[in-house]
Amino acid sequence: MKDSRGYRAFRVVNVVVLSLVVVVTMYPFVNILAQSLSSEAAINAGQVNVVPRGFNLQTYEVVMGDRAFWRGYANTVLYTVVGTAISMFLTTCFAYAVSRRHLKGRTFFITFAVFTMFFNGGLIPNYVLVTSLGLNNTIWAIVLPNAVSVFNLLVMKTFFEAMPEELEEAAAVDGLNTYGILLRIVLPLSKAVLATMTLFYAVTHWNAWFQAFLYLDRADMFPVTIYLRNMIAGVTTSTSMQATTESAGQVAANIQSVTMVLTVLPIVMVYPFIQKYFVSGVMLGSVKQ
Structure with missing residues (x-):
């Protein structure tokens, strides 16, 4: 035809x-x-x-020779790995629990989660809360306040709901408890949505700068995004860089571009390896079957 x-x-x-x-x-x-x-x-x-x-390549040499840049890079890697692990653990547990239709109070928990998408305490109450808990100048001030994304939670919940209940019933007959079913049946069949959510959380943590700017006072704890932010804002100068007088103009001309390229490079390199999971994970978790 x-x-x-x-x-x-x-x-x-x-x-x-x-x-x-x-x-x-x-x-x-x-x-x-x-x-x-x-x-x-x-x-x-x-x-x-x-x-x-x-x-x-002069500016690349200057930026990559700056200890503050690499210290920020190491901090960002740490915050991203820890934050993504915590976010995935909490989101997966929450999503699986509320995806079970026999869960008592299921509607309340879902409504409570969705409510936080539209309303939150605001900047000042959040700052007061984090400060009163003594989380300032710690990694927990970066990774805990936004540990669960409700959007990711709903996508994962819908994905779990679409899985055949017969699989879990058969596993229960074989003697698996709730945790065994989740670890040995559900998660191995959820690689697509897990890879997608991991990417979402990793990108969010990697690009985050405002919480670090708000809660961190120690320069040795700044992520690389704060380094980039200072470059763009013109706050950071080349005092820590060993640039010669002749090369100072060249470094100043494209230092922001160089820093941006080096900052986004790891995330760009990750995408091709999980491309096959990305589309299928979003589609399967976004359309209820």
């Missing part, structure tokens, strides 16, 4: 529109990468678009 003329026209328009969307989406990233590899003169003259002009 041949495609109709209207359908073929739709496909052409669809390809053109989506290609334009890809170009518009990718341009800022390519432009930042090009600026990070360009010379001071080309950047100041506005000659850099998608191709580097006056290729140089």
Whole structure:
């Protein structure tokens, strides 16, 4: 059966529109990468678009030689790993519990969780709470306040609800308790949604800067996003960097671009490895079967 003329026209328009969307989406990233590899003169003259002009790696050497940058990087890795582990543990347990239709008070717990999507205590009450608990200048001030994302919770709950109840009933007959069913039956069948939620939480923790800016006073605990924020805001200077006077102008010209590229690189490298889980995890958890 041949495609109709209207359908073929739709496909052409669809390809053109989506290609334009890809170009518009990718341009800022390519432009930042090009600026990070360009010379001071080309950047100041506005000659850099998608191709580097006056290729140089000097600023990369300066930034990667800065101990504060690597200290922030190590802190970010720590916060991301610990925060993602805590978030996944709490979200998985909560989602699995409320996905069981026989759970007493199930509606209350779901309503309570959804309520927090629209209403929260606000900045000042949250700050007072974290401070009164003595969490300032600790990792827990970063990873605990937003440990559970209600959106991720609802996606995972819907995914668990779509699983056949017969599997759990058969496992219960074989002698598995609730924890055994979750660990040995449910989770092995939920790799797609688990990978997707892990990515969501990891990206959130990696990009987070405001909580660190709010609750951390010690520079040795700052994540790399605070380093980047200070670069963009113009607060951090090159005092800790051993740049020569001749190279100071070049470093100042594209130091923000270099820092941004180095900051987002790990997350960009992770995406291809979990791409196959990403779409299926979101679709299966977002559509109730």
